[in-house]
Amino acid sequence: MYTKLGEYSKALFFSEKALDIRETTYLTNLPDLAISYNNNGSMYANMGQYSKALSFYEKALEIYEITLPSNHPDLATSYSNVGSVYNNMGDYSKALSFYEKALEIFQKTLPSNHPSLVTSYNNIGLVYDCMGEYSRALSFQRKALEIREKSLPSNHPSLATSYNNVGLVYNNMGEYSKALSFHEKALEICQKTLPSNHPNLAIAYNSIGSVYKNIREYSKALSFHEKALEIFQTILPSNHFDLAISYNNIGSVCNKMGEYSKALSLHKKSLEIQGKTLPPNHPSLATSYSNIGSVYDDMREYSRALSCYEKALEIYEITLPSKHPDLAISYNNVGVVYNKMGEYSKALSFHKKSLEIQREILPSNHPLLATSYSNIGLVYVNIGEYAKALSFYEKDLEICQNAVPSNHPSLATSYSNIGNVYNNMREYSNALLFYEKALDIREKTLLSNHRLLATSYNNIGLVYKNIGDCSKALSFYEKALEIYEITLPSNHPDLATSYSNIGLVYNNMGEYSKALSFYKKTLEIREKTLPSNHPLLSISYNNIGFVYNNMGEYSKTLSYYERALDIKQRALSPTYRRI
Structure with missing residues (x-):
């Protein structure tokens, strides 16, 4: 009961009492003792204490291996338990080994349509999904689905679970229309067969919300995640772990929508629940710190972002194996912030730690490796080492081309990154080629007012500006601005940058009054949103x-140049001396 309520410490207390009684009452190899070991293992697994969970599960397995025939179903269940811990620890090869042992027993002893076989196929599919081997993951999830389709009524809730699992793999593969189709099948079954406040209905809503988030239809994503939250708030205690997950889901969408205060509030609610119900070093706490860090990162409050990411990293370093994929992601997060703070050597160090882990534990075409290559490439761009940047971006592109469909958003990002390098290298024809590839994908797959389309328009506008084709530059910059004005708050920094880009083109065209108008719009936003000594204010x-200098209004020219100089002087160390 306490486990269902998410009160794992209380559940563990009673489970340990039961174990204590059995250890003093029974011989150490009796099945009853194994049951207690399994129960304790389950409690520790729920609490994120995987090494302790593994210890108890292995004790149970040892008893079963001594007392049961080699093909006994309880032995298979025990192998599955051990496999689940290894999966949570990121040791996928061991997880796979134990899950396959369980499957072998079930295949020998159970009918071909038995539910335990379905569970085994699901477990193995989950591991392959985590390993980024999506075709294998899909194969096992489809085996599970096939059994259920043959043996269950067409509206059975377990069939909905299988549809959902297949949808999750398609979501990770970037095949979002297929993912949505399977998740909607699951939802349809749940709506017909379950009470309106059933948790499986909430799971279906969350799954659909996740797909909409990935295709950047944030209002739809928000709607589905909020439906899930409404169910959980109705049926669960206010400090239940699933509520914390729901708050995190909605917070992540709000962050993508630029609603940072809401996002922070929701992520902090999640953290508060987890802080009350979980051990202080539980991996889920690290996830919440990472989510909060991500919001601060997007708000450009990098010191706060770094603090949160470091808290997450500290938890992961304590609780996870040194080669766990979540640890690699955490190193990447810290590296990203250091890169934005201009601390490039630190950024490289953290990104390379991440890459080292991922190269060791993941297949060579895993999407997380592509992310690491991309992150390192960006650091090299920022320090002006464009050849190295290009090398890492090309590795990222190679993985994406092999791992995702030809119109996947990740491919567009890869093309765009390579375009950035060529633009910095002043190889404008190559830059334009890659930017146009990115734009082609985005125009085919995104809504007409999507912000990534604006990014592509800006990039192409920049190339035309650099080659002196002001009319084309202006055309693309205006397309970007149109999207930003529709989708962003009136004081958003990207809107300020867009006004500045157009101002620069008008200045180059000699249309100084128009240039001045756009530059002043930029300044208005920056004065409202940035500290008084921010470098972007100096640029404005x-x-x-x-x-004003081009217009011959020299007193105004001097006034603005002096303001720019004042900011630059305040930014310098008091001991700085120009030589």
Whole structure:
């Protein structure tokens, strides 16, 4: 009961009492003792204490191996338990080994349509999914689905579970229309057969919300995640773990929508619940710290983001094996912030730690490896080592081309990154080629007012500006601005950048009054949203001063240049001395 309520410490207390009684009452190799070991293992697994969970599961397995025939179903269940812990620890090869042992027993002893076979296929599919081997994952999830389709009525809730599992794999593969189709089948069954507040209905809503988030239809994603939350709030205690997950889901969508205060509030609610119900070093706490860090990162509050990411990393380093994929992700998060803070050597160090783990434990074409290559490439761009940047971006692109469909958003990002390098290398024809590849994917797959389309329009506008084709540059910059004005708050930093881009083109075209108008729009946003000594303010003052200089209004020119200089001087160390 306490386990269902998410009160794992209380559940563990009673489970340990039962174990204590059995250890003092029974011989150490009796099946009853194995049951207690399994119960304790389950409690520790729920609490994220995987090494302790593994210890208890292995004790249970040892008893079963001594007392049961080699093909006994309880032995198979015990292998599955051990496999589940290894999966949570990120040791996928061991997880697979134990799950396959369980499957072998079930295949020999059970009818071909037995539910335990379905569970085994699901477990193995889950491991392959975590390993990024999506075709294998899909194969096992489809085997599970096939059994259920043959043996169950068409509206059975377990069939909904299988549809959902297949949908999850398609979601990870980037085949979002297929993912949505399977998740909607699952939802349809749940709506017909389950009470309106059943947790499986909430799971279906969350799954659909996740797909909409990935295709960046955030309002739809929010709607489905909120439906899930409504169910959980109705049926669960206020400190239940599943509520924390729901708050995190909605918080992540709000973050993508630029609603940072809401996102922070929701992630902090999640963290508060987890802090009350979980041990202080539970991996789920690290996830919440990472989510909060992500919001601060998007708000450009990098010191706060770094603090949260470091808290997450500290938990992972204590609780996870040194080669766990979540540890690699955590190193990447820290590296990303250091890169944005301009601390490039630290950024490289963390990204390379991440890459080292991923190369050791993941297949060579895993999407997380592509992310690491991309992150390292970006650092090399920022330190001006474009040849190295290009090398890492090309590795990222190679994985994406092999791992995802030809119109996947990740491919567009890879093309765009390579375009950035060529633009910085002043190889504008190559830059334009890759930017146009990115744009082609985005125009085919995204809504017409999607912000990534604006990014592509800006990139192409930048190339045309660099080759002196001001009319084409202006056309693409205006397309980007149109999207930003529709989708962003009126004081968003990307809107300020867009105004600045257009101002620069008008300045180059000699249309100084228009240039001034756009530069002042940029300045207005930056004065409202940035600290008074922010470097971007200095750039804005400098740009306006430059236009006034071109217009021959020298007193105004001097005034703005002095403001720009004042910020630069305040940013320098008090001991700085120009030589």
